[in-house]
Amino acid sequence: MFQVLLVDDEALARNDVKSMLDFESHGFTICGEANSGSMALSMMERLTPHIVILDVSMPVMNGVELSRLIRDQFPRVKMIMLSSYDDYDYVRTCLMNGAMDYLLKHRLNPDSLLALLNKAVQDLRDEDQEQEARRVHTQMIEQLSPVIHREYVANLARDPQAAGEELHAYARENKLYPDSENYGAAAVQLVPFLLLTETLTDVQKNRLVQQAADVMQMAIGDIQRRTVAYVGEGRYIVLFSSADRSEHTAASQMNQAMSSLSHSLEKFLNLKCVHAAGPLCGSLKQLGDSYRKANQAMNDRLHQGSNTPVRRESLAMEEQKQLLLSLEQLNEERMNRILSTLFASLQGYPVYSMTVQIIVSEMLHMVEMLWKRHFPHASKEDNKLFPSRNDLGRIGSLAELEQWLLHYCACLMEELKKQHAGGPYSRHISKATQFIADHYASNISLELVAGELNLNPSYLSRLFKEETQMTFTEYLNHVRIKSSCLLMESGSYALKEISSQVGFFNYTYFFKVFKLITGMTPQAYMDSRKQSNK
Incomplete structure (x- = not known):
């Protein structure tokens, strides 16, 4: 229900308005009646009405003066002015004081009154929507402000000269880095970012990047004086400002901030980092060059070792x-x-x-x-x-x-x-196959494995045949031949060397077993693998 206050020094006039409309059926209720301006102001403080219908001609304090006070003290209240006289000066002044409309009492009827009340409601709702939109916009600006701020700083890594000019203008407009005399930029690299993130989803990777930025920002202090921004691939830029005129003092402060940043990353996120600082400068416009030098120093560190006698770039x-x-x-x-x-x-x-x-x-x-x-x-x-x-x-x-x-x-x-x-084998056969997998290259036998398992060799032989559908020797030979195939595929060994490495101490026997199991000779197998790799 929307609350309506009636203000008129004549009780008969107030009754006319009350009886003209079934207020409650249209969503309104008469919350009070006042016979003077002072009484109306007192009631408004207690009742907080949405709409006031007031008479222009009242003794002591007329409606024009009252409308001005309502505008100043209760700006959200909608006012409908009523008068018995069609006076232009009154109309203009009331409208200037914020009144919605000015009606002559003899022309007032249920339709015109309801239309004005509904218009007042619509105005109230429109104002509420505008206020909510402004609140949301303000909130978004407050939330986006650090994001925008960091983007200006990050741009120093992309276009140092132009970004320095833009950052200078943005900082001046938003009163950032106040009273600063010295500025500097540092590059920070998470270690080892590639290995940490190559199996992460984009969402997980972005979360890690943001967490690191938040922890670093917390460590170095107010974002309006020292700013951390993400550049990419685990690299960050840190913008530092100092109000101290001494470059020596400012440099010392910057080193302390970077040390705190590194310690916080390790403490809160278990992340190590390396960092390099650029030279101090006297203007935000020059920071692009400071970061360029810091970034170069960082890259030199990342590629340190490339001047060793045997330079490495990837796995051979x-x-x-x-x-x-x-x-x-x-x-x-x-x-x-x-x-x-x-x-x-x-x-x-x-x-x-x-x-x-x-x-x-x-x-x-x-x-x-x-x-x-x-x-x-x-x-x-x-x-x-x-x-x-x-x-x-x-x-x-x-x-x-x-x-x-x-x-x-x-x-x-x-x-x-x-x-x-594993597989569908019993405990004894599982242990036997594991022993074979570990020792196939040595001179092992059924008796040796049975002894390791504290089993009778005949009993183990029978179990092997029942569960693997192969004799012990057949199973051992299959394991050895499979391993020999892997060695052949590597292309690093001669056939006789391979045969001894997988446990065949007689090359002729190796040749015979290989052909029996694979259907081709060892040399034919090697030739076929070379052909398939072309």
Whole structure:
């Protein structure tokens, strides 16, 4: 219900208005009646009406003066003026005081009164909508303001000269970086961003980027004096301002802020970062050059080590083959040796360098592909044994990264061993097949495996035949031939060398078994693989 207050010094006139319309059926209620201006103001303070219908001609305080006071004290109240006289000066003054309309009492009728009341309601609703729109707009501006602010700063990394001019104008308009005498820009790089985010969705990646920005901003203080903005690929720009005229003092303050920023990232998000600062300058217009130099210093750090005697850019094809082969063969000792050699070749590169990140990324990609090949319907992320990629954020040295990757590959190898030893086999045969997978390259026999399992050799032989549909020797030979095929595919070994590596100490026997199982000679198999790889 919309509240209506009647103001007229004549009770008969008020009764005429009240009886002219069934107010409540149209959504209105008469909340009070006043016979003077002072009484009306007093009632309005208590009743807060939406609409006031008031007479122009009243003693002491007339309607014109009252309308001015209502406009000043209750600006949202809608006023409908009534008068017995058609006086132009009264009409103009009342309308200037905010009255909706001015009607002569003898012309007032139910239709015209209802039309005015409905118009007052519509005006009130329109004002409410405008006020809500202004509130939402203000809220959006307040929310977007840091976003817009950061975009101006981030543009310093894209177009230093033009962005410096634009930032200067934007800061002056919004009173940013007040009383500043010295400015500086720094570049910050999350370590190692590529390895951390390459398996994340865009939403997850954006969340990480924003969390890092928020933590860094919290560490360095007020965004209007020091601003963190995201540039891309784990790189941020930090704009620093100081009211101190001493460049030495300002530089010291900037170094302290960057140290706090780095500490907060590690404390709250388990993320390490590296940073480089550009020279101080006396104007926002010059900050683009400061960031350019900071960014160059950062890039020099990221590519540090590229001047070593053996420059590395990615994983060599032969290294990929050998690592994949060691995993497929479940040869943990060989896998450790390959990874150790790989990381030895990376000595001289910092852990956050792009060379290290790219090579480790390629190795992880190989592991991921191998996992999907053997476990197409299983999620590695659900396997609690595997180390999380989130752990990479806190790694600060090449040695730590090597240990993490060794553990990661060892977990995959363990799952592959379980798969090889699993299946529809009994406990005894599962253990026997696991032993074969671990020791096929050595001189093992049925008697040796039975002894390891504390079983009678005849009993183990019978179980093997029943469950695998192969004799012990046939099963062992299948494992050895499968491993020999992997070695052939690597293209790194001669046939006689391969035969001994997989446990055949007689090349003729290896030749015979290989042809029996694959249907072709070892040389024909190698030739066929070379042909398919062309």
